[in-house]
Amino acid sequence: MDFQWDAAQQEFRTTVRTFLEQHLPADWESLAHGPGSETQSTFSKRFCAQLAQAGLLVPHWPSRWGGRDADAWTAFILAEEMWAVGEPRGGQYMNVNWIGPTLMRFGTDEQQATYIPPMAGGQTIWCQGFSEPEAGSDLASLRTRAERDGAAYRINGQKIWTSYAGHADTCFLLARTAPGKTGMSIFLVPMDTPGITVRQIPSIIGEGDIHEVFFDDVRVPAGALLGAEGQAWEIARNALSLERVGIPRFALAACSLRRAVSALQRAGRLGQGAMEQSARALAACEAARLYSYHIVDQRQHGAPTGPEASAARYATVMAERLAGDFVVEHCPDALAGSDPLLLAHHQRAIVAGIASGAAEIQLNLIASELLRLPREPR
Amino acid sequence: MDFTLSSDQSALMSALDRLAAPFEQKPTDFHGFALAGPRLEQELENGEYFGIARIPELGALTAAMAVERLAWLPYSVEIALSMLVHPQLGDEWQRPLALVENGRPGRFLATARTALVVDGDHIGLARVAAGEVVPVDSIFAYPMGRFSRTPQVTACSATDAAKLRKWLRIALAAEISGLLHAAIASTVEHLSLRKQFGRQLGTFQALRHRMAECAVLAGGVRWLTLKAAATAEDGDAALAALHAQDSATRIVYDLHQMLGAMGMTLEHPLHLWTYRVKALLSELGGRSGQAQAAARYCFAGA
Ligand SMILES: Cc1cc2nc3c(=O)[nH]c(=O)nc-3n(C[C@H](O)[C@H](O)[C@H](O)COP(=O)(O)OP(=O)(O)OC[C@H]3O[C@@H](n4cnc5c(N)ncnc54)[C@H](O)[C@@H]3O)c2cc1C
Numbered sequence: 001m002d003f004q005w006d007a008a009q010q011e012f013r014t015t016v017r018t019f020l021e022q023h024l025p026a027d028w029e030s031l032a033h034g035p036g037s038e039t040q041s042t043f044s045k046r047f048c049a050q051l052a053q054a055g056l057l058v059p060h061w062p063s064r065w066g067g068r069d070a071d072a073w074t075a076f077i078l079a080e081e082m083w084a085v086g087e088p089r090g091g092q093y094m095n096v097n098w099i100g101p102t103l104m105r106f107g108t109d110e111q112q113a114t115y116i117p118p119m120a121g122g123q124t125i126w127c128q129g130f131s132e133p134e135a136g137s138d139l140a141s142l143r144t145r146a147e148r149d150g151a152a153y154r155i156n157g158q159k160i161w162t163s164y165a166g167h168a169d170t171c172f173l174l175a176r177t178a179p180g181k182t183g184m185s186i187f188l189v190p191m192d193t194p195g196i197t198v199r200q201i202p203s204i205i206g207e208g209d210i211h212e213v214f215f216d217d218v219r220v221p222a223g224a225l226l227g228a229e230g231q232a233w234e235i236a237r238n239a240l241s242l243e244r245v246g247i248p249r250f251a252l253a254a255c256s257l258r259r260a261v262s263a264l265q266r267a268g269r270l271g272q273g274a275m276e277q278s279a280r281a282l283a284a285c286e287a288a289r290l291y292s293y294h295i296v297d298q299r300q301h302g303a304p305t306g307p308e309a310s311a312a313r314y315a316t317v318m319a320e321r322l323a324g325d326f327v328v329e330h331c332p333d334a335l336a337g338s339d340p341l342l343l344a345h346h347q348r349a350i351v352a353g354i355a356s357g358a359a360e361i362q363l364n365l366i367a368s369e370l371l372r373l374p375r376e377p378r
Numbered sequence: 379m380d381f382t383l384s385s386d387q388s389a390l391m392s393a394l395d396r397l398a399a400p401f402e403q404k405p406t407d408f409h410g411f412a413l414a415g416p417r418l419e420q421e422l423e424n425g426e427y428f429g430i431a432r433i434p435e436l437g438a439l440t441a442a443m444a445v446e447r448l449a450w451l452p453y454s455v456e457i458a459l460s461m462l463v464h465p466q467l468g469d470e471w472q473r474p475l476a477l478v479e480n481g482r483p484g485r486f487l488a489t490a491r492t493a494l495v496v497d498g499d500h501i502g503l504a505r506v507a508a509g510e511v512v513p514v515d516s517i518f519a520y521p522m523g524r525f526s527r528t529p530q531v532t533a534c535s536a537t538d539a540a541k542l543r544k545w546l547r548i549a550l551a552a553e554i555s556g557l558l559h560a561a562i563a564s565t566v567e568h569l570s571l572r573k574q575f576g577r578q579l580g581t582f583q584a585l586r587h588r589m590a591e592c593a594v595l596a597g598g599v600r601w602l603t604l605k606a607a608a609t610a611e612d613g614d615a616a617l618a619a620l621h622a623q624d625s626a627t628r629i630v631y632d633l634h635q636m637l638g639a640m641g642m643t644l645e646h647p648l649h650l651w652t653y654r655v656k657a658l659l660s661e662l663g664g665r666s667g668q669a670q671a672a673a674r675y676c677f678a679g680a
Contacts, residue, residue: 001387001439002380003608009379073379261677275677276669282676283621287598290605297381314594360587367586371566371593374578376586 012074016056016081023050024088032086033344036208041125041167044090048122051089057122058096065104065112066120072299076248076292084251086344091126091164095119098242099126099172103188106227106235111188115170127168127191129159129213130236137358139174139236144215146175146187153177153187153225155195155218163355165191165198165211174236177229184232187224194218205347241305243356245295249316249348250288253323256345257281260331263339274330281322288315307369310362317353317362324349386435387443394447397421404452404647412519413650415453419474422448428460428473438462442552442607446600449556450563452650454520456486462549462607463494466541471503477546477661478525485657488513488523494542495531496662501539502531519653544612546662547619547671551603554622554658558596558629561651565589565633568640579636588632595625613675620668626655627665 005013024047025031034040051057052066060075061067079097082089089096100119103112118124135142144157155175165171168191177185191198195218201210227235261278264270270278291312298305327334327342334342353359367373383391401418422428431441441461448457456474464473476490480497487493488511493504510529514522534542566589569580579585599622606614630652634641641648662668 001383001604001608003605005379258677261673265677272670275673276666278677279617279620279669279672280624283602283617283624283672284598286605286617287602287621290601291598293379294381294601297379300380301382308597311594311597314590315598318594363587363590364583366590366593367580371562371589372570373566373580373586373589374570376581376583377577 009073009077013077013081016078019051019054019056020081020085020088023047024085028088029086029341029344032088033340033347034207034209035087035090035344036164036166036211037206038167038208040090040208041164044088044092044125045123047088048092050122052120052122057089058100058120061100061120062104065100065116072296076245076296080248080251083248084255086252086341089122091168092119092122092124093247094128094164094243095124095126098239099128101242102172102235102239103226105238106186106231108223110223111226115188118169124170125164125168126170126172127162127165127211127213129162129165129171129173129189131161132158133160137361140181140184142174142176142184144173144175146177146185148177148222149219152219152221155187155189155215155220157215159213159215160211161201161355162198162211162213163209165213166200166208171196171213172226172239174232181233182230184236185229186226186232186235187220188226189218189220189224193220205351206344209347240357241309245292245305245309245312247356248289248292249352250285250292250319252345253320253349254282254285254289256342257285257323257326259339259342260327260334263334264330269330274326277322277326277329281319281326284315284319284322288312288319291315307365310365311370313357314359314362314366317359320349320352384435387440390430390436390440391443391447393425394427394444397425397427398448398451401451401453404650409644411515411517411644411649411653412454412521413452414521415451415455418448418451418453419455422455422457428457428464431461431465437608438465438548438610439604439608441465442548442603445549445552446556446559446603449553449651449654450560452560452647454650454654456490458549458553459494459546462552463542463545466545467492467503471505476506476523479661483514483516483522483524485518485520485522487511487525488521490523493525493529494546495529499539500533501542502533504529504531516657517653518657519650520657522657540612543662544610544615547615547668548603548606548610550658550661551599551606551615551618551622554626554655555596555600555603557651557655557658558592558599558626561630561633561648561655562589562592562596564646564648564651565636568637568646572638572640585636589636592629592632595621595629599625611675613672616668616672616675619662620665620672623659623665623668627659630655 058067059070132142146153146155171189173187173189195216197214199212430436431438445458459475460473472491474490476484476487476493478484478493478495490506495502511523512526516522572579602618606618
């Protein structure tokens, strides 16, 4: 067991940091709080293209798809550094973490040739169309239908909370092709297909983050189906397991905490209570970091990701909460215009227990699969 | 970064599993507060386990894992300080060690050969002679003792005191980590067996979620502890001890709550872990003290 970074890992982190110093514009932090906004989306295409050129967008992808077969640690170091500065890749982090790898695993040659190169070049934005008004945590109850219609599918239904949908080129869509859990399928749907309407939902979490997406008689060719009909659960499980530790939220939480403490120190306002509270929050961030490293380590060794991923997620939720609350209590001015990065962190922190699978669902999994408590009656 | 155990570490942990096997259960006729384990202590001595940290292939990280593993046992033996703090002392200071803070009764003092005497910011060492200490009855699941007359203390330099404090924090965190693991496992067993309203208690979500939160907190303590033992950084040690005392305060409450009245008995073994944890909650300044130390180390120049 070894908690030190090796020389190559340290060098890679330095390379990423240097890249960020050189390429993030001076006003970057004021862009960071609208993760799906027009400005952020435009910025992310320019920035991700530069990352791609420097070999820093998809280093962990196979060389065939523009990567260099780098390991799981490389991918995670990259993600930590990006998230710590407020995620300048915007929604493209999803391409890098799980949409690209999922297409590599389940896509046809044609789907791969169409969609993977623009992702590897940092030129395209995707959205994930899973949640529906009636299907949140209980995703299996989703209603959006895709019906076979000759050589095409006809899609009808509604998605909600869809991040980045306002500027997305393609939707990774979950729809029903038959009744029951085994009747769900994934479609790769260009967002400019007639019949799709996107409506932004005004929110407290930043401009352009969440949307409603309506599908009215949207016709897509049969080639839009990813994998086989009814394979969605397997594909989605695979994708979500990549995403579960994909976002190193603790990295931004820890940075925000340091920033808040430093501001208080400078102003001579770091009292003993605040000092102790900051240390508690930092301990939680570092615990979440190590939990996540444990999952990365499992991936690195080709071991399947077990219920520890839920524990890592939940540890992160606790850390986000402590770090977010610290800022609210001791640096409220940050949420009132004085520090856009702390505001961006706050907006991300408050969704940590909801987005990509609610915290209580993780607790259920931990209880059953990690602690092996008897299951709840259904 | 690599979290797999080396072959030496795996071999040692397997050997400890074998050594611990006869000591996993509380004797059914034991209804006391602290369960002493002289035979366990002797076996650890015979196998030279107290010197793990000094073996280069194993080191302090493996010693922390061993402390944690042995804390799963219901027996109270002075292991943590011997394995993690003793290597920092000169050869003239013999184990077992005891920690005596600000004149309060100390764990294992009645049987210790060396006492670490903490007085505010100062730490000193004292040889413990028979006749200078008396056992103290307590609710804690450690044998407690106190000095019957003022010991002769050799003061440590500020640098040595800081170093000792760091390793005391790591030892504290490692012990709490193991105790929490065992206490959670014991509670899970109870919740899986005990039925009310026609169902196992463990099927009620209100309890499942609290248990899951306890498990996540305890897992975090474990990771922070192992990292601190590996890096030997002051900040890491303070964070580990802080998270340990902070999380333990909540976990111990929840676990007793879930056992109902059974958790109040001396028959059920839960107190053998939780009342060791409670004895550790006040050490080294308690969580407030750890938090201040962690903030000082980790936010210097933030
Ligand atoms: C910022 C943000 C971005 C998002 N982006 C996307 C996206 O891009 N694409 C997408 O498809 N979705 C997205 N989502 C939706 C997200 O996946 C859902 O919000 C999440 O799955 C929870 O569903 P819900 O909001 O309907 O809450 P509900 O399922 O209604 O849950 C509400 C509360 O009840 C609890 N609860 C539910 N069921 C149980 C149970 N069985 N036991 C105990 N407690 C329970 C939950 O834990 C939660 O606390 C996003 C959400 C947010 C906040």
